[in-house]
Amino acid sequence: MTRTELIQNIRDKESFLCVGLDTDIQKIPDQFKKEADPIFAFNKMVIEATSDFAVAYKPNLAFYESLGPKGWESLQRTMEIIPKNIFTIADAKRGDIxxxxxxxxxxFFEWLNFDSVTLSPYMGKDSVTPFLKYEDKWAIVLGITSNPGAVDFQFQPIxxxxxxxxxxxxxxxxxxxxxxxxxxVAGATRGETLAKxxxxxxNQFFLVPGVGAQGGSLEDVWQHCKNPDIGLLxxxxxxxxxxxxxxAVHSAAEKLRNEMKALM
Amino acid sequence: MTRTELIQNIRDKESFLCVGLDTDIQKIPDQFKKEADPIFAFNKMVIEATSDFAVAYKPNLAFYESLGPKGWESLQRTMEIIPKNIFTIADAKRGDIxxxxxxxxxxFFEWLNFDSVTLSPYMGKDSVTPFLKYEDKWAIVLGITSNPGAVDFQFQPIxxxxxxxxxxxxxxxxxxxxxxxxxxVAGATRGETLAKxxxxxxNQFFLVPGVGAQGGSLEDVWQHCKNPDIGLLxxxxxxxxxxxxxxAVHSAAEKLRNEMKALM
Incomplete structure (x- = not known):
């Protein structure tokens, strides 16, 4: 997806909501467990319930990998039903030579046809640039994260x-x-950090991993991170x-979208 | 595998050789391509040819993932035939909250039964400690790598x-x-860096990603990184x-083992 298309989708939907498909077989309602592919069946429900409000979907690879080959099949099926005008993020945090x-x-880009993949920067430039060769595909590099361990290295003064x-x-x-x-990726408990x-x-888009709990408030994120193109997921x-x-899933997505719309 | 067992295996085999199973469907000999599971068939040959000399096997997850669900099946089958007294490393470089x-x-530890997994430290402590809860399992954290991009962040002075x-x-x-x-993980082109x-x-074991090409020489690695327990893979x-x-595969492994044996 191009930047222009992404921005247009955000403007059209009045939303910068990304829905994280952290689909846990232990947590999905019983009705889906009877299906041949419970993870896919649940994701299908979520996508149908939220696609009016979401501009991006982000499957967390750990949840699919933990199910073995079947998990990858569920992921593949899920990718096939995500509407083409919704940005997709493989939350995989890869990083290798x-x-x-x-x-x-x-x-991620050819076989699964994701628009983007999250990457860890520790190994430097040549661990990221292979992902930048693809036109209209994106590398989402870990910048600042909101987990307690972020202070260990990300906050080290150079x-x-x-x-x-x-x-x-x-x-x-x-x-x-x-x-x-x-x-x-830009998540932080403090607005000051997001501002930095x-x-x-x-100019870059920021993927903000979550608001509330360990993240800042939506207002904080908006205040410190929006740019003229919105620049936020x-x-x-x-x-x-x-x-x-x-x-209920529909309403939860709508509620968060409405909070975003009020800010835009 | 316990540290005592690993050290004993190294002493018994007079080897600290890890064989990387970076099995690329494009590169394996044609005879394996006729098999129902070419990747597994090739790995089986490699394991049989090298298990007298290898103290560890390290499948590179990228190669298996790139084949979709079938790749994970090949990996699972490969794990089942690796002799139990040989240390296994999932080279996955994961790192998440x-x-x-x-x-x-x-x-990696329960479903695939690996002894260890490589991890990126960028997200800090809580991205590593969940792997440290498993007795007799190991987290192999990226320290210094030998790729060109290592200088970008790993060499930043604090x-x-x-x-x-x-x-x-x-x-x-x-x-x-x-x-x-x-x-x-400790790879470097310069012995001085390995010494640091x-x-x-x-006391920690170091996984050295490779010698020759971008890595240092085996002698350099030995000189700067060995410890009283050998401490090297x-x-x-x-x-x-x-x-x-x-x-030829057998001979290549034997040759490298003999170079190691001469140093030990």
Whole structure:
């Protein structure tokens, strides 16, 4: 998907909602467990209930991998029914050297036809650039995360610089060729941190892993991270997909979209 | 596998060789392509040809994932035929927050029964500790890598410290609970860098991704990284598995083992 298309979808739907398909076989309602492919059947319900409000879907690969080959089949089937005008994110957090990165890029961009994949930057440029060779596909690089362990390394101050590691990562990544195909994961409990991330990459889209709980408020995210193209995809997973029956899932997505719409 | 068992295997075989199962359907000899599961058939040949010399096998997950559900089946079958006294490494470089990390740990440690999995440290402690809860299982955390992009972030000097980021990562990780179950990936073109990694973690095992090409020499690795328990697993992938027919694969593994034996 191109940036122009993504922005248009956001404007049309008045939403920057990403629905996280963290589909856990232990947590889905019993009615789906009778189906031949329970994970797919549940995802189908979620997609039908939320596609009016979602501009992106983000399957978390861990949940599919944990089911073995069947999990990958469920993921493949899910990808086939996501409407083509909705952005897709493989939340895989891969990161490996060149030829291995190329293989991961093939898996997610060619075989599964995702629009984007999340990546860890620890191994540097050549672990990301193989993903940037694909036109209209995106690498979503971990910038700042909102988990407790984020402080361990992401917040390390870099010598002879006023940057923390996550700022260095973001600034460095946008210097790479085709960095217009990079987005960043930006989650934080403090608005100040999000503002630093935005300052480091004014134009890039940010994938915000969640609001509430460990994340900041939607208002904080909006205030510190929006840019002239909106520049945001805010994810919600459990709060939407496990809201209840199809009607409840629909309402949960609509509610969050309406909060977004009020800000836009 | 316990540390005692691993060390005993290394002493018994006079080898610290890890064979990388980076099995590429494009590169395996034609005879295997006729089999029902070509990847498994090829791996079976490699394992039979090298198990006298290898103390570890390391499937690179990217190669299996790129084949979809069938790739995971090939991986599962491969795991079933690796002799129980040989250490297994899922080279997956995962790294995600707590509940997702738990799911990855289940996949690799319970479902596939690997002894260890490689992890990226960017998200910090809570992305690694779920893997440390398993007795006799190991987290192999990226410390220093030998790819060109390693300089981008791993070599960043940390303010108010004499550490580069990779030293900070290694020193910090060994302060976590159950860090006796942590190994580190340590690859570098320069012996000096390997020596720094070893100084940061004197007791930990290091998985060295490769010697020759972008890596240092086996002698350099030995000189700068061995510890009283050997403390090393040195990987070779393409140089062994694509050496030729079964006899050639056997000889390639034996040759590298003999170089190791001469050092021990």
């Amino acid at each position: 060149g030829n291995t990165a190329e293989m991961y890029a093939k898996t 010598a002879n610089s006023s940057d923390l590691l996550f700022e260095k990562v973001i600034k460095h990544a946008i210097s790479w060729d085709n960095s217009d195909r990079i987005m960043f 991330a935005r300052k480091a990459a004014p 805010v994810n919600s997973s459990r709060g939407i997909i496990y809201a209840g029956d199809e009607k | 707590g509940n997702t990390a738990e799911m990855y740990a289940k996949t 303010a108010n410290s004499s550490d580069l980021l990779f030293e900070k990562v290694i020193k910090h990780a060994i302060s976590w609970d159950n860090s006796d179950r942590i190994m580190f 990694a070893r100084k940061a973690a004197p 040195v990987n070779s992938s393409r140089g062994i598995i694509y050496a030729g027919d079964e006899k």
